[in-house]
Amino acid sequence: MIIPVRCFTCGKVIADKYEQFKREVRQGDDPAVVLDRLGYNRYCCRRMLLSHIDIIDNFMAFATTEGVEQR
């Protein structure tokens, strides 16, 4: 749904660097180089960022806010 807070395997916090990772990869940097620069040396943490697909935006398309406005 949204980037997990920590690496499933080792418990390192990964969520705080996801935006930066995504931005730099979009700018054309090699993901491997970006991950090295961010200090993710283990493959468990690397796969967390590499393989993540954000689907919260898809869910938000179905968001209902009427209930709140009525109150």
Next chain:
Amino acid sequence: MEITILEKTEHNIKFILEGMDVAFANALRRTMLTRLPAMAIDEVLVIENTSVMYDEMLAHRLGLVPLTTILEDYNLPDKCDCEGKGCSLCQCTLTLEKEAGDEEIMVFSRDLSSQDPKVVPASGDIPLVKLAPHQRIIIEAYARLGRGVENAKFQPVATVAYKYVPLVTVDKSKCTLCGDCVEVCPKKILRLNGNTLATQNTLDCSLCEACVEECEAGAITIDSKPDSFLFKVESTGSLPPEEIVVKSAELLKERVQVALDFANSL
């Protein structure tokens, strides 16, 4: 026991521990992982949540956010005078209130406002949830000290690992300078330097012995230094890494003392 610090950054520490056996090294590692307390959100009161994320999921994410910890300031709930019910000596309240305007917004861990300025998220950039226009969350979260044995979110460390200190020796009389070992080494430890085979960054050696297999002349030997360990401690940000090591050593000492006292009382 002797400790040599090789590298120290904000969240990481690398050191060599000498004069101790594997049992002690592993006991220290496991103490750091499972016995050293750290703060984490343990109970979440969801007053309002109109976001697309379920309350449970949100609470789980909040629990995983590492909080900066001052070990002296809080009691472990089972050792507190309130007997674990939760009082100001063993609990810290954090609140989160956020509403999206006409644009969607991301709620970050920095939006959590803590009752205690010393107990705050170690990183403020952790995205918690995204709010669509006019969605709102109001949350009250209670953080407490806990140990890694109970739940991994209380671990103050992400990884603690140790390995043997590698010793790479090249027998110059046998070496034919073929360079095959230089090619095969995954950590680039070996290097041809003129007419000698030199070693570099030997601490990076993973003891895979690929070079020993490759070397037909049998000039390379890989050994490990007896009773020495190369430790790597990576903090989640809740405690500084050097404090983790020192406090764990103290905890281990206390626990050994308890075991000894028991053995002596038999």
